[in-house]
Amino acid sequence: MIHWLILLWCLVALPSIAETDAQRETQKIQPHDIHLMADMAVMHEGRIKPMESVARATFRKVAGRSAPDDISALEWFVAAAFTPSVAMTQEVIAMGSAPLKAWLGFADDKRKNFSFLETASALDARLPVLQKMMDKPAADQSSLEKEIIGLYAAVQDYSHLLTSLTLMLPDRFTLSPALQTQLGLEKKDSYTYLEIYRHADFFMNALKKIRAKKNNVALYTAQEMNIAQISYALSGMTATGDGNTFLRVVPTGAEWSSLWQLVNDGKGAPHYRALMEQWKKLAWLYYHHHPQQWRETLANLKRETGKLSPQPLNTLALEVFYHHANLYAWAAALYGVVFALILLPLPANTSANKPARIPFHQYIFAAAVVCHALSIVLRMIILGRPPVSSLYESLLFVSLVLAVITFVVGRQRALYMAAGSLFCAFLLLISPVYAPAGDSMGVLVAVLNTRFWLATHVVCITVGYAVAFLAGILAHLHLWKKETVLPELLRSMALSALLFTSVGTMLGGIWADQSWGRFWGWDPKENGALLIVLWLIWLLHGRMTNMLQPRAFAAFLACTNIMVAVAWLGVNLLGTGLHSYGFTNAAGVGFVAFCVAEMIIITFLFFRSRHHAS
Amino acid sequence: MLPKFLVLLVVGALVALACGVDYSLSTHAWVQQRVSAESAEQKNTAQAVPDFSFEDIDQSRAQSLRDFAGSPVIINFWATWCAPCVAELPMLIALADAQRDVKLLLISQDSSQKTIDDFLERLRRNNPSLPALKTSPNIFVVWDENKRISHNLFQTYKLPETWIITPAQTLGKKIVGLASADDVRRALLQK
Numbered sequence: 001m002i003h004w005l006i007l008l009w010c011l012v013a014l015p016s017i018a019e020t021d022a023q024r025e026t027q028k029i030q031p032h033d034i035h036l037m038a039d040m041a042v043m044h045e046g047r048i049k050p051m052e053s054v055a056r057a058t059f060r061k062v063a064g065r066s067a068p069d070d071i072s073a074l075e076w077f078v079a080a081a082f083t084p085s086v087a088m089t090q091e092v093i094a095m096g097s098a099p100l101k102a103w104l105g106f107a108d109d110k111r112k113n114f115s116f117l118e119t120a121s122a123l124d125a126r127l128p129v130l131q132k133m134m135d136k137p138a139a140d141q142s143s144l145e146k147e148i149i150g151l152y153a154a155v156q157d158y159s160h161l162l163t164s165l166t167l168m169l170p171d172r173f174t175l176s177p178a179l180q181t182q183l184g185l186e187k188k189d190s191y192t193y194l195e196i197y198r199h200a201d202f203f204m205n206a207l208k209k210i211r212a213k214k215n216n217v218a219l220y221t222a223q224e225m226n227i228a229q230i231s232y233a234l235s236g237m238t239a240t241g242d243g244n245t246f247l248r249v250v251p252t253g254a255e256w257s258s259l260w261q262l263v264n265d266g267k268g269a270p271h272y273r274a275l276m277e278q279w280k281k282l283a284w285l286y287y288h289h290h291p292q293q294w295r296e297t298l299a300n301l302k303r304e305t306g307k308l309s310p311q312p313l314n315t316l317a318l319e320v321f322y323h324h325a326n327l328y329a330w331a332a333a334l335y336g337v338v339f340a341l342i343l344l345p346l347p348a349n350t351s352a353n354k355p356a357r358i359p360f361h362q363y364i365f366a367a368a369v370v371c372h373a374l375s376i377v378l379r380m381i382i383l384g385r386p387p388v389s390s391l392y393e394s395l396l397f398v399s400l401v402l403a404v405i406t407f408v409v410g411r412q413r414a415l416y417m418a419a420g421s422l423f424c425a426f427l428l429l430i431s432p433v434y435a436p437a438g439d440s441m442g443v444l445v446a447v448l449n450t451r452f453w454l455a456t457h458v459v460c461i462t463v464g465y466a467v468a469f470l471a472g473i474l475a476h477l478h479l480w481k482k483e484t485v486l487p488e489l490l491r492s493m494a495l496s497a498l499l500f501t502s503v504g505t506m507l508g509g510i511w512a513d514q515s516w517g518r519f520w521g522w523d524p525k526e527n528g529a530l531l532i533v534l535w536l537i538w539l540l541h542g543r544m545t546n547m548l549q550p551r552a553f554a555a556f557l558a559c560t561n562i563m564v565a566v567a568w569l570g571v572n573l574l575g576t577g578l579h580s581y582g583f584t585n586a587a588g589v590g591f592v593a594f595c596v597a598e599m600i601i602i603t604f605l606f607f608r609s610r611h612h613a614s
Numbered sequence: 615m616l617p618k619f620l621v622l623l624v625v626g627a628l629v630a631l632a633c634g635v636d637y638s639l640s641t642h643a644w645v646q647q648r649v650s651a652e653s654a655e656q657k658n659t660a661q662a663v664p665d666f667s668f669e670d671i672d673q674s675r676a677q678s679l680r681d682f683a684g685s686p687v688i689i690n691f692w693a694t695w696c697a698p699c700v701a702e703l704p705m706l707i708a709l710a711d712a713q714r715d716v717k718l719l720l721i722s723q724d725s726s727q728k729t730i731d732d733f734l735e736r737l738r739r740n741n742p743s744l745p746a747l748k749t750s751p752n753i754f755v756v757w758d759e760n761k762r763i764s765h766n767l768f769q770t771y772k773l774p775e776t777w778i779i780t781p782a783q784t785l786g787k788k789i790v791g792l793a794s795a796d797d798v799r800r801a802l803l804q805k
Contacts, residue, residue: 194765197765197771198760198761198765199725201693201695201723201724201725202725204695205695205725262769262771263769263771263772264771264772265772265790266770266772266775266788266790266791268768268769268770268771269661269768269769269785269788270661270663270664270767270768270769270785271661271785272769273766273767273769276769
């Protein structure tokens, strides 16, 4: 955190820098030139990803939303890296909660977003208290403390972004003509950190001599003042670069390095020279507005990075497409359209087993499934693993399974399609709530990093959740109108759900035996899976022995949705057990509301159907 | 009942599809490359060293790195104001004096030649057992005045840094920070 103060001094206190940044506002590379950086390879959070993904993740972490209002996340990101002294005064850091604002001394401020300058200064003034909060175990931290620590992490990332390229930005240092001559420098208005760093020992010695002679800064000559300023800025910028591993763009091995790491951590080597030169040139072209050369340099830079990278970089463009296409949003919107087409204008269509009057909705539903499936396949290709490693991914996958089964089983029945599309849209819409802060395509936690078990246990159990959920939805429909869903279908769906959840649970036990050394440990997640299995066995046996009448069977089967919600989402709220990759604090209220609403709806439907029968 | 079979069939097909895609991904060449990225460090250090010319500090011997092909070369980046550099210098000189087949290039980042001359004289005075650097056949002191070799070519900014160049003129081990005699000997033995 101490670096922030140095950063403020380096970037704001030097008047020459602030002025040139203001002048630069009028000379910008065009947005379409910036967007050529989208598929630039960066190692971020353990994975090589396009700059587009890093930009989106960083903006989401800092600003709490997906993109700025007027520009794209990538434009914001590039501007922050290339013109940090402008970016640090822009109001971008999200501060939604009133207690957080009050803690930082912004209680009377109505704004929702604050600048880096304001936030970093406020955090810096509260550093001792903040340090105490961070020293506490996570379980003992209050929700406000967690929020403050989260803000601190976001601001730290942002500060690293702002300083990621400062070593090669062309306007960092202004030298008097006399100093330029003394050092034998090419005559220029300003110099980069790296250009001046070559003469670091000169400035160090010169400052030592000046300070030995004069105690009072007011007595310094213009030349001495220039030397003092540059010496302090040099050491300040070196300090801000220390530990800055944010923008890892140099393939120095399995772990990539940031440009600062090449300079400060001894990661440099002769074969990185070309890459370093291209980055310097890119910074110069950004400042001097040469779009054509910018494009050429960028192409060279990408080629050079590809040559040095030991990892293949062939999914970067695909990942950029994945972001831009936003297929999940399209799928959710199309599911919504299907629901509207079936139910809203033509309520008569909901009747019984008749085909819908507008079969057009089937095509739209099919298009939604294609969008949905395509986005999941893209995700699998990009990540090289099944998309079931986090709560967010399982929501996407389960909703796809739900959609496919709905389409296959119920495409001729409008009511099935309406219910299926409603739930698919619902799951897709709530999924971002469970997405991790920053990048949703994170690397796997160690325990999940076995492709075989991901493809068997996790896929099997999530398919089980999806079928159980669908069985619950069909049970709702059965209670609403008996003829819409035949009891045999309910039973077969319950059996299918039982098959997948029980096989998935057993496979999980075998995996646990291999990973954790025991088959069963009464972990909350394990108990949740067992709960669904036991619930379905109880229901099916009750029905087979006629202890449960069809209506009661349907009512209890509808309650399976609650069981699924408990096993899938509810146990994650406990934040305990070994399945820590799924932990979340998000949407606890939503989960409780869902369970209560389901209880009320099922009770209502049950008594309504009993009343109709009598 | 058709739906029951249909549901099982569809769900089964989905699981099979997931397993199939997973299998095909795991056997796909680029995924395997991704997994074997750990071996990347070796790839990076096996790079050929670019040639560069240099003059000994008293400008008596002008040579290029390629002249040393066939011999292991130790390139040490140092400066008189860098304490760890000063600490390791006698060790490096003694080591090169004992192993005459090893060439030692001491590349200084100081801002004036006089500073280096004064320092070397002091070093010799304080360590009488060290050989005379200007006449030693395998030790070269180079003043990298414009950081042409250190910053531009080797991307070396922090001191000290020691590169071991193999007899085949490829990059061997790099030692960042203070090096011990054992570190350097071990690095010289590595192919």
